[in-house]
Amino acid sequence: MSLNDKAQDGTPEKVILGRISGVYGVKGWVKVFSYTDPMEAIVDYSPWFIRAENRRNAAWTKVKLKSGKRHAKTVVAKLENCNDRDQAMAYVGTEIAIDLHQLEQLKEKDEYYWRDLIGLRVINQQDIELGTVKSLLETGANDVLVVISEINGKKIERLIPWTMDIAIIKVDMAQGVISVDWDADF
DSSP states (O other), rough: OOOOOOOOSSSEEEEEEEEEEETTTTTTTEEEEOOOOGGGGGGGGGGGEEEEEEEEEEEOEEEOEEEEETTTTTTEEEEEEOSSHHHHTTTTTEEEEEEEESSOOOTTTTTOOHHHHTOOOEEOOOEESEEEEEEEEEEESSEEEEEEEETTEEEEEEEOOOTTTTTTEEEEEETTEEEEEEOOTT
16 A cells, blocks of 8 residues: 555545543643554644544544643643643543554565554464454564454464564565465464
8 A cells, every 4th residue: 555545535544543531630731542553642743633442434633632641551642722621521432543644664574564464364384374464463562463264164263473584484565475494273
């Protein structure tokens, strides 16, 4: 997917970076659950686009970020024209997204955005297809690929550690394949 991709309606494609999970204080600040790494990197992006989490077909609303920072184990943000607790409450339960083109171009050879790995086929060194990447998990020690396949009508889920040059041998984005050193019986 290129950085110029558009959604079906012609608007720039959105990348969800987090959600507004609560309010902070009485002056219009919100608590943010961030999917970025590090978590406070979400405040480096502006504008944000928001919509209710349970309304996937709803239009995105553009909001400008006035300020934001890490606060203990969370991130707090101040949105433009949000000046009190009641106004901040209206944002609770919304997803936060940015336009795809706002993402930084990756510089390192083995760097990938998680969103680009989802849907890739996973094949081990014995040429056995283990399934496709459904999602990724952050575990602390290392990230983990969640790979889903179907064998004889039964769904199989494999968890493969994202350890480059150990379990992950090669990522071929052009072919849509991740080569792994992983036993098909695991």
